[in-house]
Amino acid sequence: MLTDLQKEIRYLKEEKNGIILAHNYQPQEIQEIADFIGDSLELCIKASEIKDKDLVVFCGVDFMAETAAILNPLKKIVIPDKNAECPMAHMLPAAEVRKYKKRYPSAAVVLYVNTLAEAKAEADVLCTSANALKVVESLEEDTILFGPDQNLAWYVAQQTDKEIIPIPEEGHCYVHKMFTPADILFQKEKYPEADVLVHPECNKEVQELTENVLSTGGMLKHVKKSSKKDFIIGTEVDMVTRIKREHPEKNPMPAFEEAICENMKLHTLEKVKNSLINEEFVVTVPEEIAQKALKAVQRMLDISL
Ligand code: 13P
Ligand code: SF4
Known part of the structure; x- marks a missing residue:
């Protein structure tokens, strides 16, 4: 059930002919109002396909919204909190x-x-x-x-x-640097049957503990196709939220509960509402830079699709 604020956001979004994109690390309440949730690659692909929308609200960090702007120079891309930067x-x-x-x-x-x-x-x-x-x-x-x-x-x-x-x-990423082999081994001892899934931004000592080193989108796909129930998730904690919403029958657990990307969490429902009403904060990339960057983005998409 959506709250009144979430319903209002949905209504405003329709009125503005907008679309809300969100990264997998967004909190549950934002995941619930998003039109599309994904990892960085999935968000790039989605951004490259947007045709009939006038306003794109990007619930992610600066580089993700910039990439959407590079791929959509004629569209208005807004980010609910302009301080949502990725330190890496x-x-x-x-x-x-x-x-x-x-x-x-x-x-x-x-x-x-x-x-x-x-x-x-x-x-x-x-x-x-x-x-x-x-x-x-x-x-x-x-x-x-x-x-x-x-x-x-x-x-x-x-x-x-x-x-x-x-x-x-x-x-490096300060969030993924938080994981230690001891965190993973502690959880593995509690849940010996669990698959360990870790992000490649984790330290090598953590990566070496499992053969499942995956992007966040890769983690979701792994859980979907696996017959297992328990999963130890070595990435930002709201990835667990995403997996639970998609697969309520599974038991994903954070490898370390304090692995929180504070930058991603700057977005709130109130700020999403504001971004729809006032069409802010607009993300722009100077044309000359955008054109050069687009070549590198497009080349990646050509290889990936
Ligand atoms: P993904 O592309 O795997 O979602 O990773 C993005 C990110 O910022 C990881 O910290
Ligand atoms: Fe950047 Fe946050 Fe992703 Fe780390 S978790 S790479 S800080 S967006």
């Missing part, structure tokens, strides 16, 4: 990418979608946690500058013969 995306400024490109002129540049538009404009191609290996393997170059997440870089490096150079050396 800010760890790799465009100038830093240019510095590495000078140092390794023959290397290809693969950037995680968790980067700002200016950095994306310096990339040959983007990737997400769902397609990073596929993207890297699709390239002719044998040396790859890969950033900003050092753990995703490590994950890819384990599975390719190419040389993966992490840029910057220690880019």
Whole structure:
């Protein structure tokens, strides 16, 4: 049952011919009013398909909304809280990418979608946690500058013969850094039958504990096709909310309950309502940067679809 505020948001959204996109880490009340929920890749694909809507409300962090803006230059993209930034995306400024490109002129540049538009404009191609290996393997170059997440870089490096150079050396996500092998082993002892699913942004010691290193969308697919009931989820806690809503018959458990992305949680229903009424806060990317970044986004989509 939706609350009055949620119903009002639905009504306003219809009135504005809008669509609400939300990342898997949004809290339950926002998941409930979203038209589409997904991981970064699924959200990119959805954003690339939006045709008949005038207003896109993006409940995610800055780099995700920027990507939607790059893919939809003629549409109004708004984010309910303009301070919803991904700290990892800010760890790799465009100038830093240019510095590495000078140092390794023959290397290809693969950037995680968790980067700002200016950095994306310096990339040959983007990737997400769902397609990073596929993207890297699709390239002719044998040396790859890969950033900003050092753990995703490590994950890819384990599975390719190419040389993966992490840029910057220690880019990371503060949320996924919280998981330790002890958290996973503690839960595994309580639920020995459970499948352990962890995100490639987790430290390598955590990744090494399981063969299920997955994007958030990959986790949902894994739970759906698995005959198991128990799952230990090594990513942001609201991924558990998403899985429970989709599969009430399963028992997903957070590997660490305090793994909360505060940045994602800045959005609230009140702010979503405001973004629909006042059509704010508009996310824009300067045209020249958007055009360059679009090439890297499009190349990723061509490889992924
Ligand atoms: P996914 O693409 O797997 O949803 O990851 C996005 C993200 O920000 C993880 O922290
Ligand atoms: Fe960024 Fe980490 Fe939050 Fe994902 S969980 S949006 S990588 S800070």
